[in-house]
Amino acid sequence: DRIRTVKQGPAPSSDPVLGSRHRFSIKVDxxxxxxxxxxxxxxxxxxxxxxxxxxxxxxxxxxxxxxNGIVLDPLKATHTVRGVTGRELCHYFWTVDYRTEWETTxxxxxxxxxxxxxxxxxxxxxxxxxxxxxxxxxxxxxxxxIPSVSENDPDxxxxxxxxxxxxxxVTTKCVRAKINVALICQTMVSPPDGNxxxxxxxxxxxxxxxxxxxxxxxxxxxxxxxxxxxxCPRFLKRFTSYVVERTACxxxxx
Ligand code: 16C
Numbered sequence: 001d002r003i004r005t006v007k008q009g010p011a012p013s014s015d016p017v018l019g020s021r022h023r024f025s026i027k028v029d030x031x032x033x034x035x036x037x038x039x040x041x042x043x044x045x046x047x048x049x050x051x052x053x054x055x056x057x058x059x060x061x062x063x064x065x066x067x068n069g070i071v072l073d074p075l076k077a078t079h080t081v082r083g084v085t086g087r088e089l090c091h092y093f094w095t096v097d098y099r100t101e102w103e104t105t106x107x108x109x110x111x112x113x114x115x116x117x118x119x120x121x122x123x124x125x126x127x128x129x130x131x132x133x134x135x136x137x138x139x140x141x142x143x144x145x146i147p148s149v150s151e152n153d154p155d156x157x158x159x160x161x162x163x164x165x166x167x168x169x170v171t172t173k174c175v176r177a178k179i180n181v182a183l184i185c186q187t188m189v190s191p192p193d194g195n196x197x198x199x200x201x202x203x204x205x206x207x208x209x210x211x212x213x214x215x216x217x218x219x220x221x222x223x224x225x226x227x228x229x230x231x232c233p234r235f236l237k238r239f240t241s242y243v244v245e246r247t248a249c250x251x252x253x254x
Contacts (some may be wrong), residue, residue, distance in 0.1 A: 005110045008096050008120060022115035024164055031160050034150040035182045036146065040211050043076060053233045057081075060232050071224045075211040079238045086157035086185025087145070088253050089207065092243045093183050094143040094159045096122060102242040103197055105231055107134075112168060112252075118143045121243050122161075123168050126177075132219035136174035137173045139163045139181075154186040176216040183207065187254070200252065209236065 042048040049061040056082040065072045081089070092098050099109045106124050113121040119142040127136040139161045146156040161181040170176050186206045193200055211232065215224060247253075 004116055006070065006112065007090065009114055009117065020116040022119055024115065024119070024140045024142075024162075025163065027164070028119065028140060028160055029163055030068060031180070031182070032144065032146070032158065033154050035184060035210065036162070038157070039076070039182060039184060040208055049076065052229050053210055055233065058233060058236055060229075060236070062228065066221070069221075070215060070218060071221045072212070072214055073082060073225065073228060075209075075213075075228055077207075077209040077236055079207045079209070079231060079236050079240065080127050080204055081207065081244065082204045084205050084240075084247055085187045085254055086205050086207075086250060087187075088154070088247050089185045089205060089240070089243050090143050090157040090159050091253065092181065092239050094118075094120075094141055094241065096141075099124075102235075102237065102239045104234065112138070112166060115140065115142075115168075121164065121166055123166075129219075129223060131216075131233070132223060133217070134174045135177040135215065136171070137163060137179050138166050138176050139179055154188060157185045157187075159183045175215070175217045177216040180210075180212040182210040184210070198252065203252070207236070207240070 022168040043061050048063050050063070051059060052062050053060040059079070060075065063074045063076075065074060067132070070217060092102070096111045100106065105126050107127050108125045110123045111120055112123050115121060119140060123136065123138050123139050125134065127135045141159060141161045143157070143159045146158060148155050159182070161179055162183065163178040163180070184207070186203050188206065189198055190202050192202050
């Protein structure tokens with residue numbers, strides 16, 4: 001009750017290439033640069049990454065990492081979705097109002113602050129995983145378009161969710177987890193026959209999803225790894241089919 005909730009403004013109608021600046025801009029910019037440099041690299045043949053789940057076009061990888069007995073395994077997934085654009089995927093991932101329609105791990109979601117047209121601060125509590133204590137997260141969520149460097153490359157649309165300090169008090173109810181998550185999307189268009197306009201069937205979108213979650217305190221390693229293995233593919237399937245359904249009859253948003 002001590003948290004003031006605000007209402008999220010509309011997603012920017014013009015391209016949020018940079019959006020307006022806010023007090024976490026430098027942190028977000030650093031992350032974006034880092035993701036563009038490293039996260040799009042293929043980890044298929046990399047011994048540090050183990051393929052956890054493969055289903056159709058979806059591949060989920062994990063890199064085992066522990067610090068002082070706390071499991072920090074970075075997760076990385078790639079997927080290809082037909083019929084949607086990267087901008088549409090980012091729009092539904094970033095907009096807080098849609099969160100509970102696809103996100104099955106949350107209990108509550110609150111928009112704490114609108115930082116700019118394309119950046120917000122969000123507070124979430126997550127469902128409790130027995131026998132661990134409940135987790136909450138407090139993060140900046142920023143959506144942006146990174147224009148392609150050459151004519152043949154696609155633009156990149158990306159949402160970064162990164163934990164920050166904010167006035168939302170750490171409660172005794174939850175352990176504050178820390179996240180560094182990115183959803184990176186690149187749309188491919190196969191040219192329609194003849195002079196026809198681009199239809200949804202001409203679109204496919206390559207997704208790279210990165211999740212670095214620090215549980216913020218001890219939780220049994222086996223439980224944590226089992227939750228990650230189950231929830232990451234579940235999220236990718238549920239979220240992408242949600243966006244496919246939501247956009248099917250709407251004009252394409254490039
Ligand atoms: O990126 C996703 N969603 C975004 C919007 O909600 C946001 C959230 C990131 C996930 C943060 C997880 C924080 C702690 C997890 C608590 C356990 C919940 C499990 C409940 C199961 C009924 O960026 C999509 C998220 C997809 C899930 C990714 C898998 C993360 C596994 C982390 C495992 C930590 C377990 C901790 C258990 C104590």
